[in-house]
Amino acid sequence: xxxxxxxxxxxVPASRLGVSLGRDHASFDVDETVYPLEAVYGGAxxxxxxxxxxxxRPKPQVVNVRLTSRGPATAAELDALAGEFMNEMLSxxxxxxxxxxxxxxxxxxxxxxxxxxASAPSVDDxxxxxxxxxxxxxxxxxxxxxxxxxxxxx
Amino acid sequence: xxxxxxxxxxxxxxxxxxxAAAYAEYADIALEHSSAAVVAVVGxxxxxxxxxxxxxxxxxxxxxxxVRMRRAAPTAAREGEQ
Numbered sequence: 001x002x003x004x005x006x007x008x009x010x011x012v013p014a015s016r017l018g019v020s021l022g023r024d025h026a027s028f029d030v031d032e033t034v035y036p037l038e039a040v041y042g043g044a045x046x047x048x049x050x051x052x053x054x055x056x057r058p059k060p061q062v063v064n065v066r067l068t069s070r071g072p073a074t075a076a077e078l079d080a081l082a083g084e085f086m087n088e089m090l091s092x093x094x095x096x097x098x099x100x101x102x103x104x105x106x107x108x109x110x111x112x113x114x115x116x117x118a119s120a121p122s123v124d125d126x127x128x129x130x131x132x133x134x135x136x137x138x139x140x141x142x143x144x145x146x147x148x149x150x151x152x153x154x
Numbered sequence: 155x156x157x158x159x160x161x162x163x164x165x166x167x168x169x170x171x172x173x174a175a176a177y178a179e180y181a182d183i184a185l186e187h188s189s190a191a192v193v194a195v196v197g198x199x200x201x202x203x204x205x206x207x208x209x210x211x212x213x214x215x216x217x218x219x220x221v222r223m224r225r226a227a228p229t230a231a232r233e234g235e236q
Contacts, residue, residue, distance in 0.1 A: 037164075038223075045220045052209035053216055057161045068209055 014075045019082040021075050025068040026082040032061045035093050040065065042092035043085050051081060156208055158194040160215060167192055169218035177211050 015021050019028040030040055040063055044053045052068040067081055121129075138144075160170050170192045174183040182197035199207045 038227075041220045041223060044216055048213045048217055052213055054209075054212045055161070055164045055216065056159070057163055063164065 015079045015082070017079060017083050017086070019079065021078050024073060024078075025066055026078040027064060027066040028082060028086075029058065030063045030065055030089070032063060035089050036096060037063065038096055039089050039093035042096075043089040046088055047085055156196045156204065158196065158208060158212060160192045160194065162189075162191055165192065165215055165219045166222050169222055170194060170215050172218050173211055173214040176214060177207070181207050181211070183211070 015026070017028075019026045032040075040055065044055065044065070047053050047067065051070055054066045054068070056064045056066070058064050065085065067078070067085060069078060069081070073081070167187070170185060174185055174194060177183055180201050181199040184195045184197065186193040186195065194211070196204070196208055196211070201207075
């Protein structure tokens with residue numbers, strides 16, 4: 001059977017999550033109106049180290065995700081793998097929405113920080129300011145060495 | 155001989171081509187382009203079993219697609235705001 005074809009005959013209806021389980025794979029449909037494609041990609045990118053991931057489109061706005069184990073796996077393990085993928089997809093979707101919602105404010109703060117950095121005085125400016133500063137009186141006699149202070153009559 | 159169908163709405167053509175080039179050492183992969191999909195026809199394989207090579211090839215196509223999408227995303231986002 002070619003990759004991406006539906007494995008109807010070997011499906012084992014033992015999933016707690018409602019995914020289709022095969023001998024070595026789990027597959028499920030993702031509604032793109034709920035999970036954006038970027039979230040599916042985000043999850044898939046994190047899972048390619050753990051299993052084989054293949055995406056297909058059975059109908060518009062629906063992505064079929066097929067996770068194939070790299071070695072022998074039980075139905076429970078495949079079910080757990082699919083569950084973890086779904087959780088990751090949800091996390092990616094939430095992060096994406098948050099990122100989109102806060103784009104303006106992040107841009108504003110970055111611009112404000114750059115403006116502040118550009119207008120901050122340089123080290124040379126600070127040194128010049130110190131040089132120009134007149135030293136006032138020294139009521140605590142900080143500039144007088146301690147041994148001279150001690151030798152003075154009380 | 156296996157056929158793998160990469161839907162164009164999910165995989166970029168560049169990514170399929172890059173992965174096919176990277177796997178030339180392990181398999182004879184011919185690409186057929188249509189308006190809806192890029193079909194990879196996997197011929198003789200070398201070094202590993204067919205399943206492993208085909209699945210690994212699919213993983214690489216997916217990785218390449220995600221990398222390319224992310225690289226293009228900031229530009230698309232800026233264009234979308236205008």
